Structure formats: C-alpha cells, structure tokens
Amino acid sequence: MRIVSLITSALLFSAINLFSQKSQRHQEELQMLADNVFNLSEVMLHDVANPPAASRFYAYALLGAYEVAFFGRLQLQDLNDRLNVNPGIKPPSPPKNFNLSFCSNYAMLQVGRYIMPSGALLEEKQHALEDYFRKNKKISRRDLEEQKWFATEIAQQVIAYAKTDGYNKLSTYTRYTPSKEEGRWYPTPPEYMGAIEPKWETIRPFFLDSANQFSPAPPAAFSKDTTSSFYRQLKEVYDVVLNIQDEDKAVANFWDCNPFAVTYSGHMAIGLKKISPGGHWMGIAGIACKKADVSLDSAILIHTMVALTLHDAFISCWQEKYASDRIRPETAINKMIDPSWRPILQTPPFPEYTSGHSVASASAAVVLTFLLGDNFSFTDTSEIYFGLPARDFNSFYEASDEAAISRLYGGIHFRDACEDGIVQGKRVGKFALSSMFGIQQE
Numbered sequence: 001m002r003i004v005s006l007i008t009s010a011l012l013f014s015a016i017n018l019f020s021q022k023s024q025r026h027q028e029e030l031q032m033l034a035d036n037v038f039n040l041s042e043v044m045l046h047d048v049a050n051p052p053a054a055s056r057f058y059a060y061a062l063l064g065a066y067e068v069a070f071f072g073r074l075q076l077q078d079l080n081d082r083l084n085v086n087p088g089i090k091p092p093s094p095p096k097n098f099n100l101s102f103c104s105n106y107a108m109l110q111v112g113r114y115i116m117p118s119g120a121l122l123e124e125k126q127h128a129l130e131d132y133f134r135k136n137k138k139i140s141r142r143d144l145e146e147q148k149w150f151a152t153e154i155a156q157q158v159i160a161y162a163k164t165d166g167y168n169k170l171s172t173y174t175r176y177t178p179s180k181e182e183g184r185w186y187p188t189p190p191e192y193m194g195a196i197e198p199k200w201e202t203i204r205p206f207f208l209d210s211a212n213q214f215s216p217a218p219p220a221a222f223s224k225d226t227t228s229s230f231y232r233q234l235k236e237v238y239d240v241v242l243n244i245q246d247e248d249k250a251v252a253n254f255w256d257c258n259p260f261a262v263t264y265s266g267h268m269a270i271g272l273k274k275i276s277p278g279g280h281w282m283g284i285a286g287i288a289c290k291k292a293d294v295s296l297d298s299a300i301l302i303h304t305m306v307a308l309t310l311h312d313a314f315i316s317c318w319q320e321k322y323a324s325d326r327i328r329p330e331t332a333i334n335k336m337i338d339p340s341w342r343p344i345l346q347t348p349p350f351p352e353y354t355s356g357h358s359v360a361s362a363s364a365a366v367v368l369t370f371l372l373g374d375n376f377s378f379t380d381t382s383e384i385y386f387g388l389p390a391r392d393f394n395s396f397y398e399a400s401d402e403a404a405i406s407r408l409y410g411g412i413h414f415r416d417a418c419e420d421g422i423v424q425g426k427r428v429g430k431f432a433l434s435s436m437f438g439i440q441q442e
Contacts (some may be wrong), residue, residue, distance in 0.1 A: 034286030066191035110155035183222025193349035211319035252410035283382035343411025358404035358421025366429025428441035
C-alpha cells in the first residue's frame with residue numbers, strides 16, 4: 001500500500017500514523033467521514049449543482065476538514081503554503097480534549113453550509129453529529145461547545161478564502177451565445193439548455209498556475225469528408241450506439257453522472273437525480289479509505305487531495321471546452337447522418353472536447369494510486385443509491401479508463417475527447433501531487 005510506504009518520507013506525512021488501525025471505532029470514524037461527504041452530495045443533488053460547481057463545493061468543504069485536522073493535531077503536512085494563494089488561516093488554540101472526528105466533520109459541514117445554495121440543509125446534519133458525540137462518545141456539553149467553536153473559527157476562514165476565488169463574479173460576465181459557425185457547439189435535446197459555466201476558467205485553481213496550463217492537443221477538426229478523422233469518429237459513435245451490447249450499456253449508465261438529465265411523462269418534464277462525476281470519485285475515495293483501513297488523518301488527507309485535484313481538473317477541462325467549442329455527436333449525427341438518432345445517455349449542456357468525466361476521473365485515479373497504491377482492487381458502490389448495481393475494479397486506473405470510454409458508449413463524446421481527456425487529467429493529477437509533496441511523477 002503506497003500510503004504506508006510513504007511513512008518514511010518526512011516530506012510527505014511527517015509523524016502521521018498511516019498504518020492500519022483495525023477497530024470498530026476506527027471504521028466508524030471512516031464511515032462517518034464518508035457519510036458526511038455524501039451529505040454534501042445530497043445537497044448538491046437538491047440544488048442540481050453542475051459538475052464544475054460541485055467540484056468547488058467538495059474542495060472547500062474538505063479543505064475545512066483538513067485545516068481543522070492540521071491545526072488541531074499538527075500531524076498532517078502544511079497544505080497552505082503549497083497552494084497558489086495561501087489561505088492565511090490564523091488558528092485559535094485547539095480545545096484541550098480535541099476530537100479529530102467531530103471537529104473535522106463539523107468544519108466540513110460548516111463550510112458546505114455557507115458556500116452551497118441550499119447549504120442550510122446541512123445544519124440538521126451538524127445537530128445529528130452533536131447528538132451522536134454527546135450520547136455515544138460521552139463528551140460533555142462544555143467540551144462539545146469548545147470543539148464546535150474551534151471548528152467553526154477555522155471553517156469561517158476557509159469560507160472567507162472561498163469568497164475570493166472568482167465564483168461570485170461569474171454572473172457578471174456577458175451571457176454566452178452559441179456560435180453559428182459550422183462544427184461548433186449548439187444546445188441539444190430534449191431541453192436545449194444553455195451552456196453551463198462558460199467562464200469557469202476564471203475560477204482560481206488550488207495548484208495549477210493557470211487554466212490553460214495543461215491544454216490538450218487540438219481536437220480533430222470538423223469535416224464532412226468521409227475519410228477525415230472527425231467523420232470516422234462521428235461514424236464510430238453512431239455505430240456504437242446502434243449496436244450497443246448490454247455490458248457496454250451498463251458501463252455507460254454506471255458512469256452517467258449527469259445532473260441535468262430529464263425524462264418526460266406526457267407533457268411533464270421530470271429531472272433525474274444523479275451524482276456529479278466529482279461526487280462519484282469522492283465516493284470512491286471513501287470506499288478505498290475504508291478498505292485500506294487508513295488512519296482518520298490519512299483519510300482526511302486522501303479526500304482533500306482528491307477534492308482539490310478534481311477542482312483543478314474541471315478548471316482545466318472547462319477552459320478547453322469553451323476554447324475548442326466543438327459540436328456534440330448528437331448534433332453532428334442528426335445533421336450529417338440520421339436526424340432520428342439519439343445517444344444512450346442524455347447529452348449534457350456544454351461543448352464536447354475534452355470529456356469532463358475523462359479528465360476528472362484520470363486526475364483522481366493518479367492521486368488515489370499514488371496514495372493507496374497500484375492494483376488496489378475495490379467494489380464501487382457509489383451508484384447503488386441511484387438504483388445501479390456495484391461494479392468491481394482491479395485498480396483506480398481501470399475504473400478511470402472505464403469512466404472515460406463510457407462516454408463513447410453513451411454516445412455523448414468522440415473517442416479523441418475521451419483519450420485526450422485521460423492525458424489531460426493525468427497531467428493535472430501529477431502536477432497536484434508534485435505541488436503538494438514535492439515529488440515529480442513519471
């Protein structure tokens with residue numbers, strides 16, 4: 001297990017205990033962390049948070065948990081000076097009986113509560129957390145109030161830091177208008193929604209120097225020439241969907257993660273609840289931490305690194321999406337081959353290249369593989385909540401590769417958007433690790 005082998009490096013984990021701690025209480029702590037991350041996800045489902053915005057919410061909420069863990073115990077590495085802009089947290093003195101589990105979860109929920117549109121829904125989860133620790137951990141009311149104060153003081157500083165990342169300026173930009181140039185993106189059925197987050201490149205990254213730092217190779221140029229790379233890829237998507245096998249369809253549905261999906265019952269439009277790509281990988285992070293039985297400090301580190309990396313991956317991807325502004329397969333196929341053709345999955349409302357799930361999944365896989373090791377087998381139960389069966393994987397890279405190709409199976413991406421997205425995501429992930437740990441990745 002990679003995270004265990006890294007214990008010898010002071011650059012990485014200082015004195016943190018990364019060895020297995022097999023106890024019921026420890027597993028309960030890991031489960032509590034995963035459950036509260038999912039509590040964030042449920043609020044995002046309620047708000048229909050788009051993928052880039054969801055990645056931002058996870059990132060700052062987990063940063064809140066990390067800062068509490070770091071300043072409360074001083075066993076994790078200082079993340080602050082590794083970021084592009086140091087949050088400048090001025091921590092109060094930790095409570096005498098500092099409880100890592102309570103404080104980290106409370107801070108995470110506190111940040112989410114104040115940065116998400118419906119974050120107030122998390123107040124109930126905070127009360128449940130307090131009740132649990134009062135009744136089951138036998139923490140006195142006075143001690144609990146001290147823990148809350150410490151967690152809240154740090155959370156409020158993380159919230160203030162989040163307010164300076166450019167998110168509040170997004171609504172001030174000129175409204176995006178689709179290009180009428182042939183081969184450019186245009187809204188797709190059934191809702192023909194407007195473009196999502198065309199100015200996401202202006203959001204401050206955590207690690208990246210700029211949004212275009214890892215721009216991929218240009219996509220295949222739009223062409224009606226049947227011998228061109230673009231047309232061959234177009235025909236591939238068309239044929240794959242027409243001849244889809246049950247297993248490939250299952251793969252497409254498992255990794256759909258489209259919060260904008262809509263179905264109709266008569267004249268009534270019904271939104272389908274689906275987790276975002278980032279939410280799916282946050283779920284995998286929790287599953288992996290529990291299987292590896294890492295310390296709670298390590299689990300917070302792993303979740304935070306995945307969240308911050310996903311955040312930067314979406315910035316990188318969205319910059320390219322609106323730079324290349326490429327047409328979706330559905331639009332091109334309807335115009336050039338078959339006007340009645342429809343993809344397996346519903347086409348999300350933004351340009352095609354690169355594939356967001358490919359970039360995000362590859363970036364998360366790089367981080368998880370580095371921290372927990374290659375050939376880390378796991379059962380992904382992230383989609384059971386949404387009525388889909390679990391899937392087994394032999395490694396994080398196997399899962400991320402499947403997530404990428406699922407977009408082709410689903411009929412919403414061309415092959416080069418998936419393959420180049422993997423390359424782009426891996427570069428983002430490796431840079432995040434290099435920034436955090438000072439170790440170059442091959």
